[in-house]
Amino acid sequence: MRTITIAMADPQWAEEFEKIRVMISGYIGDLIIGIEHVGSTSVPGLGAKPIIDIDVVIEDMSRLSSVIERLDLAGFDHEGNLGIEGREAFKRRYKDEFMPYHLYVCPKDGKGFRDHIAFRDFLRSHPDSVREYLKVKEDLALLYPHDIDAYINGKKEYIEGILTKILT
Template sequence: MVNKTKEVRIVPYDPAWKIAFESMRAELERHIGDLVLAIEHVGSTSVEGLGAKPILDIDVVMDSYEVFPAIVERLGKAGFRHEGNLGVEGREAFKRTYEDGFMAYHLYVCPKDGRGYLEHIAFRDYLRAHPAARERYQRLKEDLAAEFRYDRDTYCERKTGFVRGILNKTLYKD
């Protein structure tokens, strides 16, 4: 289903994103810190200098699915609803059931060896280390946002080739 209701808006990098993530990490650590290995800031807002949709992407990393029921229970008590994997194996989405005062974010719980998590980290780290790739990605996102302003699905689909190219250089290299 095409999501044409939300505008794709790329804004310049904002150092406040890092601060917002740290606040969200502290909130999550209060509830599940003893159950998880890490809480990672991923996605474009995690790459200094890269413009992005102003939405944090957060990967909570667990050792295995053995701890997942306890994570679901605790996050539920903290006001998060488990939404399933939303079609991506190895990544469980959660959404706050009330307005919590944090900037917009996507929250995922992933196993440490999960494809979604490993791809997020590989892509993030490559863009952090390669300014020319970061600039190319910035231009691509701006061009796609202008062309598909009200079609978030197509905007995302059209970035796939670039992302796959980076992952083939890093995570999936021979």
């Protein structure tokens, strides 16, 4: 059984993202607009589960089938949107040399991508909110140490509150 652990912020997370970005770009760089480091590991000073979240940005969903095909050849399975509209998840079929990561492909105008970037950029410029969000995450990890769904649902209220404030 996996235990949810919040690690202290680590500057190496940005370096790990860069290594993964270069690898992904080598497979699909000509099909995409960009590759963004999102999630808690992308915010300096924010503790996180040590898993890099990556949004691969495409012009629109017409590119998705080509991306799926290339990533399949590179050893990634397409997992669908996992219940979140505007975001397609991929998982490596084998363990590679990188630290753990979640890979998503998003259209540039999609809600999933927009929300990830807006929340990341807000936290990067609001240190008080970083401390507040870290406390939420730590409390949830203590309350639900083995229930990732409850942990994620618990964070959702805080995240949606910030997004409502900055996107409306």
